[in-house]
Amino acid sequence: MPDAPGVELIRGEIDRDCPGAVLATSFDRAQAALIADPEKVIEVLAWLKDQPGHRYDFLSSLHAADYLPAEPRFAVHYELINRDRVERIRVKAMLADRGEELPEIDSCVDLFPTANAQEREVFDFFGIVFRGHPNLTRILMPDDYVGWPQRRDFPVGGEPVTFTYSEARYD
Amino acid sequence: MEIERRSLREKQVAARDMLRGDLEGEDLERYVEERVVTTTFEKVQNWARANSIFPLTFGLACCAIEAPISIVTARYDLARFGAEALRASPRQADLIILSGRVSIKMAPVVRRLYDQMLEPKWVMAMGACSSSAGMFANYAVVQGADKFMPVDVYVPGCPPRPEAVLYGFVKLQHKIMGSPDQSWRRRYDAYGTEEWARGGPRSEPSPEASKAYEEAKRSVERLREETGEPSVA
Numbered sequence: 001m002p003d004a005p006g007v008e009l010i011r012g013e014i015d016r017d018c019p020g021a022v023l024a025t026s027f028d029r030a031q032a033a034l035i036a037d038p039e040k041v042i043e044v045l046a047w048l049k050d051q052p053g054h055r056y057d058f059l060s061s062l063h064a065a066d067y068l069p070a071e072p073r074f075a076v077h078y079e080l081i082n083r084d085r086v087e088r089i090r091v092k093a094m095l096a097d098r099g100e101e102l103p104e105i106d107s108c109v110d111l112f113p114t115a116n117a118q119e120r121e122v123f124d125f126f127g128i129v130f131r132g133h134p135n136l137t138r139i140l141m142p143d144d145y146v147g148w149p150q151r152r153d154f155p156v157g158g159e160p161v162t163f164t165y166s167e168a169r170y171d
Numbered sequence: 172m173e174i175e176r177r178s179l180r181e182k183q184v185a186a187r188d189m190l191r192g193d194l195e196g197e198d199l200e201r202y203v204e205e206r207v208v209t210t211t212f213e214k215v216q217n218w219a220r221a222n223s224i225f226p227l228t229f230g231l232a233c234c235a236i237e238a239p240i241s242i243v244t245a246r247y248d249l250a251r252f253g254a255e256a257l258r259a260s261p262r263q264a265d266l267i268i269l270s271g272r273v274s275i276k277m278a279p280v281v282r283r284l285y286d287q288m289l290e291p292k293w294v295m296a297m298g299a300c301s302s303s304a305g306m307f308a309n310y311a312v313v314q315g316a317d318k319f320m321p322v323d324v325y326v327p328g329c330p331p332r333p334e335a336v337l338y339g340f341v342k343l344q345h346k347i348m349g350s351p352d353q354s355w356r357r358r359y360d361a362y363g364t365e366e367w368a369r370g371g372p373r374s375e376p377s378p379e380a381s382k383a384y385e386e387a388k389r390s391v392e393r394l395r396e397e398t399g400e401p402s403v404a
Contacts, residue, residue, distance in 0.1 A: 140276075141275075141276065141311075142275060142276045145275075147310075149309075149310040149311070154310070155310075156308065156309055156310070157308070157309050157310035157311075
């Protein structure tokens, strides 16, 4: 695990090769993260994967988060591991809400084939479109489902349950 | 067939009348009291059905550990109630135990399994989830399995103890034995929901069913016109 100065060093190295790709770094609760420009996130991932001395070549998880009401609202997280040193680093790409239009980001399936199903899952639940994905369809919800159920503004659904605090009172 | 409702004494008198000629007097009375029980064919049939239920080998979620896995073990032993033969095919099964939450993607599959079962057939909603979605008040889970299929017995619990499942099973047996007719459409007054083969020699749908079919057909045609998809018909 790179420590706080270590993340800054990695950022400096990436900045030399792909200027402007990393927007910020964070080191929170002993977890290192690079906040990447969503347009250049593939460059960052490819650099981390192939750079001698770093080689974070295993994508252990790709997932999204909805930070509503923060702006930009969505984030795609890439959890990378270097399997020799067992070091982890996280890359975050923040995506703004574009209203009716779905947020878009480049697919990393060419770099990490394991991202195929995970990007479909992110698309399924958050409506984030991965450009260049070979088969971007719903994976867990039914194909004819309407809506992006893991977004924070998506209604919880189900049937309303009357609890004592929400009970309507008639005098 | 109309079911005769008579007291045991009346039935015994009738049986005595039928036996008249072989025995006489006190002997005949005692013979009838000891040997003869009269009943109706439907009652015997339902008694046989209730005691030879074939459940479907089918599990949905965590409740499947309690049933049908647990209740067929030696400790709980569903065989005591004549239901130890779990069938792996819906065509051979009488009872489907909905053991767990039904997700909206699974619901059409469950319904299809139910439709493939032959009449008479019964459904047990086992556990809180299949009865009412339990704690899953969300987008992914059907809010109670009775939204899309008729349910005969609800067993509450999260999960229910195997004893509770067996109790529900015994309740179902009572229901089967107490009901003169076993078709679920008649049980739940669900006529007009039949699917039927069109074009067959005796395929006359009910007026309600044909109306619903025509409406569905029209809405599909409307959708096709809107989307510009070519019509199949």
